Amino acid sequence: MALPAICLIVLIAYIPMAGIILAFKEYRFNLGVFGSPWNGLDNFKYFFTSGTGLLVTRNTILYNLMNLITSQLFAIMIAIFINEMRGRYFKKVSQSIIFLPFFISWTIVGVFVYNIFNYETGTLNTILKALNMDPVNLYSMPYVWVIIICFFNSWKWVGYTSVIYIASIVSIDNECFEAAEIDGANIFQKIFYITIPSIMPTIFIMFLLNLGRILRGDFQMFYQIIGNNGQLFDATDVIDTFVFRSLITSGDIAMPAAATFYQSVLCFVTIMVVNGIIKRTRPENALF
Amino acid sequence: MHRKIEGTYLLFNIISYSIVIVAVILCLLPFEMLVSGSFTSESAITQHGYGIIPTEFSLQAYKVLFKYPQDIIRAYGVSIFITVIGTAIGLFVTSMTAYVLNRKDFLYRNKLAFFFYFTTLFNGGILSLYIFFVKYLHLKNSLLSLILPLLINVFYLIVMRTFISSIPDSISESAKIDGAGDFTIFLKLILPLTKPGLATIGLFYALEYWNDWYNAMLFITDIKLYPLQYLLFSTLQSSEAISRISSIASVASLDVPTLSLKLAMAVIATGPIILVYPYVQKYFVKGLTVGAIKG
Numbered sequence: 001m002a003l004p005a006i007c008l009i010v011l012i013a014y015i016p017m018a019g020i021i022l023a024f025k026e027y028r029f030n031l032g033v034f035g036s037p038w039n040g041l042d043n044f045k046y047f048f049t050s051g052t053g054l055l056v057t058r059n060t061i062l063y064n065l066m067n068l069i070t071s072q073l074f075a076i077m078i079a080i081f082i083n084e085m086r087g088r089y090f091k092k093v094s095q096s097i098i099f100l101p102f103f104i105s106w107t108i109v110g111v112f113v114y115n116i117f118n119y120e121t122g123t124l125n126t127i128l129k130a131l132n133m134d135p136v137n138l139y140s141m142p143y144v145w146v147i148i149i150c151f152f153n154s155w156k157w158v159g160y161t162s163v164i165y166i167a168s169i170v171s172i173d174n175e176c177f178e179a180a181e182i183d184g185a186n187i188f189q190k191i192f193y194i195t196i197p198s199i200m201p202t203i204f205i206m207f208l209l210n211l212g213r214i215l216r217g218d219f220q221m222f223y224q225i226i227g228n229n230g231q232l233f234d235a236t237d238v239i240d241t242f243v244f245r246s247l248i249t250s251g252d253i254a255m256p257a258a259a260t261f262y263q264s265v266l267c268f269v270t271i272m273v274v275n276g277i278i279k280r281t282r283p284e285n286a287l288f
Numbered sequence: 289m290h291r292k293i294e295g296t297y298l299l300f301n302i303i304s305y306s307i308v309i310v311a312v313i314l315c316l317l318p319f320e321m322l323v324s325g326s327f328t329s330e331s332a333i334t335q336h337g338y339g340i341i342p343t344e345f346s347l348q349a350y351k352v353l354f355k356y357p358q359d360i361i362r363a364y365g366v367s368i369f370i371t372v373i374g375t376a377i378g379l380f381v382t383s384m385t386a387y388v389l390n391r392k393d394f395l396y397r398n399k400l401a402f403f404f405y406f407t408t409l410f411n412g413g414i415l416s417l418y419i420f421f422v423k424y425l426h427l428k429n430s431l432l433s434l435i436l437p438l439l440i441n442v443f444y445l446i447v448m449r450t451f452i453s454s455i456p457d458s459i460s461e462s463a464k465i466d467g468a469g470d471f472t473i474f475l476k477l478i479l480p481l482t483k484p485g486l487a488t489i490g491l492f493y494a495l496e497y498w499n500d501w502y503n504a505m506l507f508i509t510d511i512k513l514y515p516l517q518y519l520l521f522s523t524l525q526s527s528e529a530i531s532r533i534s535s536i537a538s539v540a541s542l543d544v545p546t547l548s549l550k551l552a553m554a555v556i557a558t559g560p561i562i563l564v565y566p567y568v569q570k571y572f573v574k575g576l577t578v579g580a581i582k583g
Binding site: 002005009011012013014019022032074078084095097099100101104106107108110111114115121123126129155159160164170187219220224227243261263268271272 | 297304307311322338340389403410411413417423437445495498499500501518
């Protein structure tokens with residue numbers, strides 16, 4: 001019964017894995033993957049000596065770390081707040097609305113970003129002009145995009161992640177809260193001494209799960225928000241966008257192949273380490 | 289003492305309600321601006337920029353879009369087709385495999401689980417997939433290239449397995465004693481019992497297919513096969529698509545409201561999701577709370 005899935009995964013994951021040998025080859029389209037000549041580690045050398053290797057690695061790791069921290073922080077906050085709310089109707093409606101961005105494709109998010117920040121007609125500049133201030137051209141300021149990307153990443157995921165946290169808050173034993181109330185604890189004390197410690201395991205797991213993915217940039221997000229805007233690459237280029245762009249614009253196959261291989265290996269190592277940590281500390285939550 | 293607690297509760301409420309309200313506004317505002325921009329006349333946008341309320345109300349963008357809507361209708365067709373087919377097959381294959389992985393009497397289940405899991409740890413990357421699909425399977429400009437890459441998602445497989453593991457083994461054991469085959473057990477007993485799981489996973493798959501533009505960008509060059517999101521994306525990227533719309537709508541290209549037209553496209557592409565999401569959201573919440581915590 002698992003046969004269809006096995007065939008599928010072989011087809012879309014295992015066979016293409018053979019393509020990683022491209023990282024060590026000088027690819028020629030007419031000769032194919034296996035016919036192209038070997039060129040050892042030249043592709044890797046080129047990837048790193050050109051400076052892009054380290055830049056995109058740094059960006060990938062930093063973005064993922066920041067996205068991880070901000071999105072989890074917002075999600076936990078929203079979960080705690082929504083959980084404490086008394087008005088049932090307000091609670092439901094606000095939760096639904098915060099969940100809404102999860103359903104939207106990154107293409108649409110790209111439209112939003114352009115709508116708000118573009119120089120000529122963007123809402124931001126419209127407001128600035130109305131306030132008699134000079135319009136700003138964010139598309140020439142790479143480091144502002146760190147914040148914008150972080151914001152939209154949280155924006156898109158906060159509803160989804162907060163659902164997971166709400167579920168784990170709901171499963172806290174009510175007696176704890178009642179006992180605390182009798183002892184005269186106020187709401188902040190209850191949150192800091194009961195709620196947050198109780199959801200620590202969930203926070204921990206969410207962090208570890210995401211740490212495993214730290215080397216994989218969310219390609220769709222970066223590509224839709226930044227596109228091919230060369231001015232911003234210093235601050236926004238991640239391994240995935242770099243690979244894609246080299247493929248599309250330069251048609252170069254060898255260096256992106258090396259980058260992909262490098263990413264996959266690093267990813268594999270981080271997940272193994274992370275899983276090792278989970279196995280040590282909480283064996284029941286280990287991934288495999 | 290008691291009054292003090294009441295006081296902090298009031299403070300807490302003020303903080304929490306204001307933060308949640310700000311979050312709600314931030315989540316809604318971009319949508320509002322999108323819709324408002326799509327109803328604003330071109331000249332108002334170029335003069336005043338996008339605003340929160342339309343400065344000069346205009347239906348021009350929608351008029352041009354709906355004059356000859358072939359491209360959009362076809363893109364809707366492609367999106368609906370790949371979503372329905374992909375979700376149905378994906379759901380069936382995923383749940384079947386999850387069932388196998390959960391069967392305690394299946395000797396190699398851990399090895400098989402790792403066989404699947406490994407693909408999330410290590411992969412050949414889009415480059416190899418692209419070469420394999422295009423050069424060896426000749427799937428360029430084929431709907432299969434939109435369906436296949438998303439057909440089995442290992443994360444959903446794990447979530448589904450968690451759902452199935454909550455069904456007591458005794459059910460399938462007793463059915464086996466009654467002489468039911470594996471397929472009968474799966475179809476008649478397991479599937480009906482995992483409805484919330486199926487709903488969640490199905491929604492995940494559907495959302496992925498519906499929102500996909502990436503595979504289309506890789507594999508599709510024929511505009512007749514563009515799914516909706518990719519049609520939108522290419523409209524945004526190039527003025528070529530805009531001039532194509534204007535040429536079939538036989539409007540002079542000067543009259544085409546380029547800016548608001550893009551927004552109107554985005555509204556049309558977002559529409560269906562916004563309309564169904566209030567109904568499907570509760571399944572997500574239910575599914576996530578059961579599946580994600582353990583998974």
